[in-house]
Amino acid sequence: METKLKMVYWKGEKFWVGKLLEHPEIMTQGETLEELEENMKDAYILMTMEDVPEDHGVKELALKV
Numbered sequence: 284m285e286t287k288l289k290m291v292y293w294k295g296e297k298f299w300v301g302k303l304l305e306h307p308e309i310m311t312q313g314e315t316l317e318e319l320e321e322n323m324k325d326a327y328i329l330m331t332m333e334d335v336p337e338d339h340g341v342k343e344l345a346l347k348v
Contacts, residue, residue, distance in 0.1 A: 299316050
């Protein structure tokens with residue numbers, strides 16, 4: 284399964300910094316833009332999928348709020 288997310292990013296004084304628009308609590312940095320992208324993928328997996336086994340199912344739920 285492939286998940287596509289949008290990352291907002293900017294160049295700080297020393298590092299590239301980014302956060303996910305869909306999960307603004309997930310934020311990381313990297314010395315290069317490429318390193319930032321890799322670090323963001325790792326951060327997303329750690330924050331959302333760490334305790335989910337590789338062989339898992341996905342189901343869309345409809346909620347009324």
